[in-house]
Amino acid sequence: MGVDEQLLLIRNYNLWSDISDEEYEELNLIHHFIEAKRNEYLYFESHLHNKLYFLKEGYIKIGYIDESGREIVKEIIRKGEVFGQITLERNNLRGEFAQAYKGNVSLCAFNIEDFERLLQQKPGIALRYSKLVGHQLKKVETRLVELLHKDVRSRLAGFLLQLINQEIKPGSTAVVSNFLRHEDIADLIGSSRQTVTSLISEFEAAGWVFFTRKTISVPDVKALQKLVAVG
Structure with a gap:
């Protein structure tokens, strides 16, 4: 995928939609762009993770392996959603994996430290990010309430x-x-x-x-x- 196509995908993501061309260059967003093939793991339980991922194309399966060795799916991440260290904590994803699901995927990935600096520099992005995470956590909360009741x-x-x-x-x-x-x-x-x-x-x-x-x-x-x- 060429640089122009990568930039188009980034622009189509709500979090970055209002950023100018100069800010794209300043934030070096293009260097955070990655692609993964179908069934490829973005991270697995044996690793320590300090990254945040924004999904631009495709689907990501989030899950874990139970004591019997069975794969349990916790969430399917869709285009426009975020996964990984969404609370900006460190190394709290042990036991969890993220895998490209059903096909190839395109993502934007940040180290936690880099993303925290970005939020400090760009309050508008910080606000949109908090809304994005809040929306996803609300979905999880709704599912848990329904599971119980x-x-x-x-x-x-x-x-x-x-x-x-x-x-x-x-x-x-x-x-x-x-x-x-x-x-x-x-x-x-x-x-x-x-x-x-x-x-x-x-x-x-x-x-x-x-x-x-x-x-x-x-x-x-x-x-x-x-x-x-x-x-």
């Missing part, structure tokens, strides 16, 4: 609503890319693959959602919202 049907409905949130428009079907295995969804909502597969079939039979190999479409958002409310 909702049944699995409601949790699946809530997860799907979170997934399509930015695509919801009154009177139209919300459609997103289908980048998730049923096993991944099960990990993310605290269920089993068999249960998730059964519930998806139930939702499809009711006309609430439709899964294909490439897309997830939700023609009946209100039905899912009702499930979450009563679950």
